[in-house]
Amino acid sequence: MATIGDVARAAGVARSTASYALTGKRAVSDEVRARVRQAAMELGYTPNAGARALATSRSNVIGLLAQFLPDEFAPAMLQYIQGVTDTARDLGYDILLSSDADGRGALKRITDSRMVDGVVLLNVAEQDDRLPVLRDAAQPGALVGFPGDCTGVDVFDLDFEEAGRVMVEHLARLGHRELILVSQPEHVIERGGAYVWRLQNAAVEAAAVNGVVLHTRYGSSSQPQIGRDLHAFLDAHPNATGLLLNNEAAAAALPTVLHERHLTAPGDLSVVGRYSDEFARTFSLPYSSIESAPDRLGRMAVRQLVRRIEGQVPENDPYVVRFVAPELVDRGSTAPPLGDAREP
Amino acid sequence: MATIGDVARAAGVARSTASYALTGKRAVSDEVRARVRQAAMELGYTPNAGARALATSRSNVIGLLAQFLPDEFAPAMLQYIQGVTDTARDLGYDILLSSDADGRGALKRITDSRMVDGVVLLNVAEQDDRLPVLRDAAQPGALVGFPGDCTGVDVFDLDFEEAGRVMVEHLARLGHRELILVSQPEHVIERGGAYVWRLQNAAVEAAAVNGVVLHTRYGSSSQPQIGRDLHAFLDAHPNATGLLLNNEAAAAALPTVLHERHLTAPGDLSVVGRYSDEFARTFSLPYSSIESAPDRLGRMAVRQLVRRIEGQVPENDPYVVRFVAPELVDRGSTAPPLGDAREP
DNA sequence: TAGACCCGTCGAACCGGTTCGACCCTCAAC
DNA sequence: GTTGAGGGTCGAACCGGTTCGACGGGTCTA
Numbered sequence: 001m002a003t004i005g006d007v008a009r010a011a012g013v014a015r016s017t018a019s020y021a022l023t024g025k026r027a028v029s030d031e032v033r034a035r036v037r038q039a040a041m042e043l044g045y046t047p048n049a050g051a052r053a054l055a056t057s058r059s060n061v062i063g064l065l066a067q068f069l070p071d072e073f074a075p076a077m078l079q080y081i082q083g084v085t086d087t088a089r090d091l092g093y094d095i096l097l098s099s100d101a102d103g104r105g106a107l108k109r110i111t112d113s114r115m116v117d118g119v120v121l122l123n124v125a126e127q128d129d130r131l132p133v134l135r136d137a138a139q140p141g142a143l144v145g146f147p148g149d150c151t152g153v154d155v156f157d158l159d160f161e162e163a164g165r166v167m168v169e170h171l172a173r174l175g176h177r178e179l180i181l182v183s184q185p186e187h188v189i190e191r192g193g194a195y196v197w198r199l200q201n202a203a204v205e206a207a208a209v210n211g212v213v214l215h216t217r218y219g220s221s222s223q224p225q226i227g228r229d230l231h232a233f234l235d236a237h238p239n240a241t242g243l244l245l246n247n248e249a250a251a252a253a254l255p256t257v258l259h260e261r262h263l264t265a266p267g268d269l270s271v272v273g274r275y276s277d278e279f280a281r282t283f284s285l286p287y288s289s290i291e292s293a294p295d296r297l298g299r300m301a302v303r304q305l306v307r308r309i310e311g312q313v314p315e316n317d318p319y320v321v322r323f324v325a326p327e328l329v330d331r332g333s334t335a336p337p338l339g340d341a342r343e344p
Numbered sequence: 345m346a347t348i349g350d351v352a353r354a355a356g357v358a359r360s361t362a363s364y365a366l367t368g369k370r371a372v373s374d375e376v377r378a379r380v381r382q383a384a385m386e387l388g389y390t391p392n393a394g395a396r397a398l399a400t401s402r403s404n405v406i407g408l409l410a411q412f413l414p415d416e417f418a419p420a421m422l423q424y425i426q427g428v429t430d431t432a433r434d435l436g437y438d439i440l441l442s443s444d445a446d447g448r449g450a451l452k453r454i455t456d457s458r459m460v461d462g463v464v465l466l467n468v469a470e471q472d473d474r475l476p477v478l479r480d481a482a483q484p485g486a487l488v489g490f491p492g493d494c495t496g497v498d499v500f501d502l503d504f505e506e507a508g509r510v511m512v513e514h515l516a517r518l519g520h521r522e523l524i525l526v527s528q529p530e531h532v533i534e535r536g537g538a539y540v541w542r543l544q545n546a547a548v549e550a551a552a553v554n555g556v557v558l559h560t561r562y563g564s565s566s567q568p569q570i571g572r573d574l575h576a577f578l579d580a581h582p583n584a585t586g587l588l589l590n591n592e593a594a595a596a597a598l599p600t601v602l603h604e605r606h607l608t609a610p611g612d613l614s615v616v617g618r619y620s621d622e623f624a625r626t627f628s629l630p631y632s633s634i635e636s637a638p639d640r641l642g643r644m645a646v647r648q649l650v651r652r653i654e655g656q657v658p659e660n661d662p663y664v665v666r667f668v669a670p671e672l673v674d675r676g677s678t679a680p681p682l683g684d685a686r687e688p
Numbered sequence: 689t690a691g692a693c694c695c696g697t698c699g700a701a702c703c704g705g706t707t708c709g710a711c712c713c714t715c716a717a718c
Numbered sequence: 719g720t721t722g723a724g725g726g727t728c729g730a731a732c733c734g735g736t737t738c739g740a741c742g743g744g745t746c747t748a
Contacts, residue, residue, distance in 0.1 A: 001456070001482065003704055014728045019706060026707090027725060046456035050397030051704035054733050059394065061440070061459075068426050074626070075418040082412050085443045094454070096405070097441040099429045110438070112345070112390035115405075138345065223628030252627070259603055282418070283596070284567030347734055358698045363736060370737090373696060395734035398703050 002043035010039035022047075053114070062093045062305065063116035065103050065130065067123045071188060071221035073248040075279050076294050080122055080144060083298025091306045093117070103130045111137035118305045120144065120298070125192025140308040142301040144294075146194060150321050154304045156297050159323035160195045163290045164202030164246075166326055167272045171242040172210035175336045176270060179212060179242040180233050182219045182250045199246050199274070215240065221249045230257045241337035245273040245287070252283050266335035277329060287333040290326040297324060346387035354383035366391075397458070406437045406649065407460035409447050409474065411467045415532060415565035417592040419623050420638050424466055424488060427642025435650045437461070447474045455481035462649045464488065464642070469536025484652040486645040488638075490538060494665050498648045500641050503667035504539045507634045508546035508590075510670050511616045515586040516554035519680045520614060523556060523586040524577050526563045526594045543590050543618070559584065565593045574601045585681035589617040589631070596627050610679035621673060631677040634670040641668060 008018035013032055020026040021036035028036075039045075053059040064084055066077065085095045096116055100106035103121075107130050110116050117139055121130060124145030134141040135152040143150075146157040171179060181203055189196045200216055207214035215237050219229040226249045234240070234257075245251045251273045258265060265271045265287065273280075273289035280289060304320065307313050352362035357376055364370040365380035372380075383389075397403040408428055410421065429439045440460055444450035447465075451474050454460050461483055465474060468489025478485040479496040487494075490501040515523055525547050533540045544560055551558035559581050563573040570593045578584070578601075589595045595617045602609060609615045609631065617624075617633035624633060648664065651657050 001458070005704075016707075016729075017727055023706080029726060044456075046453070048398065048704050049457040049459040050394045050403065052706080053394030054392065054398055055704080055706040057733075064441070068422070074422040078412065078418045078422050081441075082443060085441060089442075089444055089450075094459070095441045097408070097425075097429060097439045098433075099426060100433055109390070112388075113393040114345075115393040115438070222626060227628070249626075256599060256603070259600070282566060284571070349734075360699075360737075361697055371695065376696080392734050396736080399734080399736040401703075
């Protein structure tokens with residue numbers, strides 16, 4: 001493998017000159033630049049990443065800390081990853097992926113060893129044990145997810161509270177008076193999945209304000225249990241005319257459940273979910289839903305991270321906490337409840 | 345950040361001695377080793393990855409080249425990735441993930457720059473343009489998937505031909521005489537997805553041998569089109585008593601389709617799929633299937649790759665092409681056809 | 689008692705880049 | 719004609735590890 005020394009020799013210049021010619025960090029005569037480029041081309045020169053990292057203390061690699069939990073929905077996880085990798089590549093960074101169950105240890109290792117210039121954390125919990133490590137690290141970090149303490153990091157998440165309000169208000173406006181909200185299983189909350197209760201609390205509040213009865217339930221995150229759960233919830237609340245889903249497995253299972261009960265949406269039941277458009281297309285889900293935009297969140301996190309890495313943020317730029325506004329995608333699964341006599 | 349020089353000074357020894365004490369590459373007195381370890385601990389020393397890579401020409405990183413294609417099933421892709429990352433971590437390697445659409449360019453970049461010690465390729469096509477680059481590279485490579493030319497790389501894949509035979513023979517043995525095989529869409533073949541015709545050709549052959557009529561069809565890889573496709577195939581071949589699925593979207597859509605047709609499996613139709621057990625559980629698919637074992641394939645690829653990286657393979661060890669034997673997981677969706685009077 | 693050998697340690701070189709300061713040369717200004 | 723500024727190039731140092739050869743001192747053997 002050719003080194004910059006080989007290139008310099010072939011071009012008849014000093015190593016430093018070859019470096020300047022290739023990086024453009026100092027002025028070089030047109031003629032020398034051309035010779036050096038030519039030599040580099042002919043020798044197939046590619047700078048050694050380790051050497052460059054050592055000299056510049058920059059690796060052009062971003063760490064991505066994910067956790068593949070059995071109750072996280074795989075398609076959504078892949079969308080986060082894709083948003084992050086694509087954006088990183090566009091900005092000239094590679095991705096070091098860790099799915100280590102010991103996220104804390106993995107984070108410490110890759111930051112202390114200077115393998116990465118910055119880090120993106122997925123699956124952020126309310127009390128995330130990786131955050132103290134990240135704050136101690138020399139590199140900046142960006143989160144997808146909303147922890148209890150946001151100091152020292154940039155935070156991006158869907159506005160789950162607004163999402164809860166939007167869902168309830170949308171159905172309330174149509175005339176619904178009794179709703180069921182199916183959330184992720186409780187152990188997701190216990191693990192620190194704050195987004196579950198953030199959406200739920202806001203929904204409860206909005207229901208109270210709008211004079212709507214809201215039954216909150218936790219459903220399993222996998223089939224076939226979630227199908228049985230849905231049947232049980234519908235059995236328990238026969239007068240409910242609307243269903244809110246903050247649980248992707250529930251959304252995937254619902255078509256079959258409705259079929260089995262000989263119900264249609266929105267004829268018998270109005271349905272609003274919370275999942276990504278990609279997910280809706282893959283599984284052909286016909287339900288209106290709040291777009292959860294995983295790829296967009298990944299993109300935003302990387303963009304901000306790179307701005308910090310490259311020092312494009314002004315001195316003392318405060319850390320950002322940015323919530324993506326939930327957008328309701330209408331797929332026609334909501335309507336006024338049966339027997340509702342009001343004008344549209 | 346503490347360097348090995350700081351550690352050496354704190355322990356009162358030469359840098360080289362500190363290095364030997366920590367890496368164990370030369371004998372060091374117990375007393376010095378203890379002092380060095382103590383100093384390293386107190387200073388929170390972690391070796392600089394770039395410097396180590398430069399000195400040893402080993403990065404302890406494995407490149408993972410995936411391609412997130414819209415017609416690849418996300419859950420399966422995530423399982424491959426998980427098999428690779430978990431195994432790599434167990435063996436002491438980190439993963440550099442690329443999902444660049446320009447796989448060729450990405451591969452050249454990460455190998456030439458010596459960022460990685462080896463490479464795992466996913467989504468390998470019949471004629472894969474990454475393979476010439478990989479063969480030129482200094483680092484070894486392992487593939488998940490079966491290309492036309494396997495020279496210079498280790499290859500791991502499901503034995504799709506055996507899978508096709510097993511599916512057909514299983515149903516033939518039960519007495520079925522007319523079957524439909526639903527494959528991935530044709531553009532997957534055009535892209536080089538050889539596994540589609542490998543399974544199909546073997547199935548056709550086995551059908552001929554067993555005196556079975558086999559209708560081969562290509563279905564869409566996404567909903568809702570695949571649902572319509574399935575209806576059309578069943579309409580076109582009303583006498584078919586068995587359905588073979590080499591198309592994950594078709595498997596996911598089938599429960600609804602059968603419901604709509606008021607059919608049950610195996611009562612009215614015997615069904616055999618080809619997908620991972622994980623996929624079956626997530627989507628609660630009740631169909632017997634050939635286990636496609638994505639995590640296992642990822643694991644095998646990394647294991648072999650690491651053996652090559654670490655030179656544990658004997659001189660001139662030939663490259664391996666290893667097919668995982670397909671295993672039929674019985675979930676009770678096959679039975680003798682209706683009206684079959686033979687003894688079991 | 690001399691020589692051979694082994695163990696533990698050290699200093700120096702090296703991996704392959706980047707970057708700093710110095711130097712030379714040319715050209716413009718006074 | 720001298721001085722100053724600035725563009726272009728070079729050599730040397732540096733980043734932080736690893737590794738090679740040499741060396742001192744102790745033990746074992748002849």
